[in-house]
Amino acid sequence: MxxxxxLLCSLLLLLSGxxxxxxxxxxxxxxxxxxxxxxxxVEWPATRRQAPLAIGVLDADEVAADxxxxxxxxxxxxxxxxxxxxxxxxxxxxxDILFIGKAxxxxxxxxxxxxxxxxxVTERNEGLPSGSIIxxxxxxxxxxxxxxxxxxxxxxLNVSSRLLSLALRVExxxxxx
Amino acid sequence: MTRACAKCKLCxxxxxxxxxxxxxxxxxxxxxxxxxxxxxxxxxLGAQERRFAFLSDLSIEDLGNIxxxxxxxxAERLRQAPASIYVITHEAIRxxxxxxxxxxxxxxxxxxxxxxxANNYAISARGFNSNTANKLxxxxxxxxxxxxxxxxxxxxxxxxxxQDIDRIEVIxxxxxxxxxxxxVNGVINITTLSxxxxxxxxxxxxxxxxxxxxxxxxxxxxxxxNAGYRLYGKVNQWLASALADGSSAEDAWDSAQLGFRTDWxxxxxxxxxxxxxxxNRIDRLNRDEQQNSGFNLLTRWxxxxxxxxxxxxxxYVDQVRRDTPGTYKDxxxxxxxxxxxxxxxxxxxxxxxxxxxxxxxxxxxxxxxxAFLPADQELYWGNLFTQYQQTFSSKVQIVLGAKVETNQYxxxxxxxxxxxxxxxxxxxxxxxxxxxxxxxxxxxxxxLYIPGTAPYALAGGDDFRxxxxxxxxxxxxxxxxxKLRYSLVSFFSxxxxxxxxxxxxGGQYVLGNQIDGQVNGLEGELNYQPIDxxxxxxxxxxxxxxxxGGNIQLSPQGNDPRAQVLLSSKWKIxxxxxxxxxxxxxxxxxxxxxxxxxxxxxxxxxxxxPSVELVVSGRNLLDPYHQEFASGSGARLDNxxxxxxxxxxxxxxxxx
Numbered sequence: 001m002x003x004x005x006x007l008l009c010s011l012l013l014l015l016s017g018x019x020x021x022x023x024x025x026x027x028x029x030x031x032x033x034x035x036x037x038x039x040x041x042v043e044w045p046a047t048r049r050q051a052p053l054a055i056g057v058l059d060a061d062e063v064a065a066d067x068x069x070x071x072x073x074x075x076x077x078x079x080x081x082x083x084x085x086x087x088x089x090x091x092x093x094x095x096d097i098l099f100i101g102k103a104x105x106x107x108x109x110x111x112x113x114x115x116x117x118x119x120x121v122t123e124r125n126e127g128l129p130s131g132s133i134i135x136x137x138x139x140x141x142x143x144x145x146x147x148x149x150x151x152x153x154x155x156x157l158n159v160s161s162r163l164l165s166l167a168l169r170v171e172x173x174x175x176x177x
Numbered sequence: 178m179t180r181a182c183a184k185c186k187l188c189x190x191x192x193x194x195x196x197x198x199x200x201x202x203x204x205x206x207x208x209x210x211x212x213x214x215x216x217x218x219x220x221x222l223g224a225q226e227r228r229f230a231f232l233s234d235l236s237i238e239d240l241g242n243i244x245x246x247x248x249x250x251x252a253e254r255l256r257q258a259p260a261s262i263y264v265i266t267h268e269a270i271r272x273x274x275x276x277x278x279x280x281x282x283x284x285x286x287x288x289x290x291x292x293x294x295a296n297n298y299a300i301s302a303r304g305f306n307s308n309t310a311n312k313l314x315x316x317x318x319x320x321x322x323x324x325x326x327x328x329x330x331x332x333x334x335x336x337x338x339x340q341d342i343d344r345i346e347v348i349x350x351x352x353x354x355x356x357x358x359x360x361v362n363g364v365i366n367i368t369t370l371s372x373x374x375x376x377x378x379x380x381x382x383x384x385x386x387x388x389x390x391x392x393x394x395x396x397x398x399x400x401x402x403n404a405g406y407r408l409y410g411k412v413n414q415w416l417a418s419a420l421a422d423g424s425s426a427e428d429a430w431d432s433a434q435l436g437f438r439t440d441w442x443x444x445x446x447x448x449x450x451x452x453x454x455x456x457n458r459i460d461r462l463n464r465d466e467q468q469n470s471g472f473n474l475l476t477r478w479x480x481x482x483x484x485x486x487x488x489x490x491x492x493y494v495d496q497v498r499r500d501t502p503g504t505y506k507d508x509x510x511x512x513x514x515x516x517x518x519x520x521x522x523x524x525x526x527x528x529x530x531x532x533x534x535x536x537x538x539x540x541x542x543x544x545x546x547x548a549f550l551p552a553d554q555e556l557y558w559g560n561l562f563t564q565y566q567q568t569f570s571s572k573v574q575i576v577l578g579a580k581v582e583t584n585q586y587x588x589x590x591x592x593x594x595x596x597x598x599x600x601x602x603x604x605x606x607x608x609x610x611x612x613x614x615x616x617x618x619x620x621x622x623x624x625l626y627i628p629g630t631a632p633y634a635l636a637g638g639d640d641f642r643x644x645x646x647x648x649x650x651x652x653x654x655x656x657x658x659x660k661l662r663y664s665l666v667s668f669f670s671x672x673x674x675x676x677x678x679x680x681x682x683g684g685q686y687v688l689g690n691q692i693d694g695q696v697n698g699l700e701g702e703l704n705y706q707p708i709d710x711x712x713x714x715x716x717x718x719x720x721x722x723x724x725x726g727g728n729i730q731l732s733p734q735g736n737d738p739r740a741q742v743l744l745s746s747k748w749k750i751x752x753x754x755x756x757x758x759x760x761x762x763x764x765x766x767x768x769x770x771x772x773x774x775x776x777x778x779x780x781x782x783x784x785x786x787p788s789v790e791l792v793v794s795g796r797n798l799l800d801p802y803h804q805e806f807a808s809g810s811g812a813r814l815d816n817x818x819x820x821x822x823x824x825x826x827x828x829x830x831x832x833x
Contacts, residue, residue: 027245033232142245143243166237
């Protein structure tokens with residue numbers, strides 16, 4: 001093998017010996033963790049069904065997969081939950097939190113009647129106006145979120161002030177923010 | 178030899194040859210792996226792959242403070258692909274100021290790209306490069322563009338609006354089972370952006386020492402979900418190249434192309450309809466100009482199924498007309514239908530199956546110089562394939578696949594593949610693959626007669642059989658940290674029944690399959706991003722070829738360098754400027770001899786306004802001219818065509 005290749009190989013040898021491994025976390029893993037945590041920061045109406053938390057995912061395979069991993073690995077103290085992968089935007093199928101992926105067209109879902117208190121979460125570039133209650137935004141390589149109180153009120157959900165204080169932006173009917 | 182006997186012999190000879198090959202040529206190429214392998218483990222000794230479930234213990238504030246890596250889905254898929262694959266992105270093409278597809282292909286370190294003349298390129302992977310290089314499968318949006326006339330690509334007829342290319346996947350290695358016959362040494366898969374991603378108007382103009390280009394594109398959306406269309410037109414005027422003595426090679430050429438694409442989505446279904454039509458004229462020294470034209474129309478339906486399943490049905494028609502006065506004239510009409518079905522993934526198992534049928538109606542008008550006999554010939558290819566993929570919890574994956582193809586020259590061919598890959602840790606991925614690939618005969622192999630009328634000096638290849646390549650590949654991809662990534666792929670390919678020119682007792686020649694070969698090599702790639710906005714890439718290709726049998730002098734198996742090195746630096750100066758520098762070194766070409774050369778290209782980009790961008794490119798800056806290729810015999814070997822130093826300016830303007 002000629003000199004060039006030998007040189008390259010020894011260089012690679014040196015480099016691999018020197019560097020440290022780093023755990024990398026992906027966007028979908030962080031979003032999955034958020035979705036799970038949002039449940040505790042929302043006051044659900046008394047009419048909420050008596051059943052364990054169900055998180056529905058539409059058109060976001062990676063987040064669904066990460067949620068499934070999370071649901072299997074929770075320790076006893078945390079509350080268990082179910083992950084439901086939804087096929088189309090026609091059904092909400094008894095979910096408490098609904099995550100709608102970037103590519104999905106979910107106009108129908110987001111304008112659903114107030115009878116179903118679902119916490120809708122999106123990851124849209126254009127932001128909240130899409131009709132969801134929480135929208136993920138990536139700011140400086142970190143996942144943050146914005147909240148629409150107007151939408152929350154429409155479906156009878158109260159968002160805890162703690163969560164509001166952590167949001168990047170809160171949209172209210174009365175105050176233009 | 179009966180068929181059953183042939184298969185048994187094939188198996189035994191394969192095992193036999195692999196063993197000999199191992200001792201003779203494998204060890205030097207295995208050395209890097211043996212040396213570096215222990216370090217994969219060292220970097221991870223004691224560190225277990227951390228499950229991200231610990232995130233549930235963090236508070237919401239903490240979640241908002243974690244920096245994430247934004248690895249795209251495609252990039253993720255590529256890191257775990259058990260293949261030597263390089264992706265030329267839309268962004269890379271834009272920054273390279275490439276004026277044509279072959280120039281864009283120079284960006285791939287695993288391709289050999291050599292310019293022969295103003296309109297002609299020799300492009301191949303893993304050796305066998307020639308002006309009739311025939312071991313590469315090239316697809317544009319799923320449409321096969323290698324010609325059944327000689328199994329190669331007429332690069333002057335493959336124009337695409339480069340600004341609307343989504344990506345070019347260059348896979349070196351046998352792609353038989355999934356892609357088909359002709360994917361012997363590699364596959365180049367060019368995909369354009371869907372119409373909904375190319376909305377608005379774009380004007381592109383480029384001018385300089387090599388020629389001029391003007392392109393216009395109009396894209397709009399259609400009522401409905403994700404529905405769009407685009408129309409484009411492109412004209413090129415290429416200037417003649419120079420010969421070694423400074424005189425003109427008189428190979429200037431013009432081309433014009435029009436095309437459209439429309440896509441629309443309905444629930445889980447996506448439909449596409451696209452087509453192009455082109456025409457070009459190529460000057461020739463002391464001879465009448467060449468004229469070529471063609472068109473194609475393609476329609477595709479993709480449906481998303483449960484659990485990552487997918488169904489794709491595609492149909493296209495294609496016409497290619499070539500007219501080279503004094504040599505040949507040809508019209509080839511092709512109709513192709515393809516189906517691919519990926520079943521839902523279950524417990525780490527996935528099945529993919531598919532099939533296709535292609536018919537080509539070829540009409541050759543022969544000349545005194547050469548003839549394709551019979552002049553009119555109907556060609557067909559049918560194929561059925563299946564692939565099984567299973568992932569085990571320890572991140573080990575096996576892939577088993579096989580394709581069965583038929584063609585009217587040789588009947589049934591089997592192309593099997595077996596791969597095993599192991600994600601050792603989040604940083605290291607290794608794979609081993611073994612495959613059998615086949616180059617089915619083309620008209621040139623079976624039906625070529627020289628001269629055009631009897632008595633013939635070359636009388637076709639009645640018994641021509643498919644060329645076979647048995648390849649063993651060992652690859653390793655590693656990413657020690659976020660800034661550094663590199664891979665090494667070692668390959669050992671045994672070729673059998675390579676095309677040879679055989680002499681018959683009467684003094685006549687026929688085309689046969691007397692040559693066997695062994696090509697071993699190494700493909701390496703390194704990517705390093707020292708700071709945000711500056712990235713470095715190094716690519717290496719090493720080739721070691723040996724042949725036996727037949728008359729090698731009469732039947733050259735490509736003209737390839739022993740090594741090729743690519744180095745590139747991409748620097749994003751600020752939001753409006755970038756500076757890319759690319760250097761390549763290509764070793765000597767042996768027969769006919771071409772001296773080794775170095776070439777340096779520089780590209781400076783300037784975004785004048787958010788919708789107008791300028792790219793100034795300087796190519797081959799180190800020498801006023803150099804030669805990149807030579808093939809055949811006598812063809813101007815004493816006064817060859819040179820590739821000259823050039824400067825050009827490209828302007829892209831986008832507006833509603």
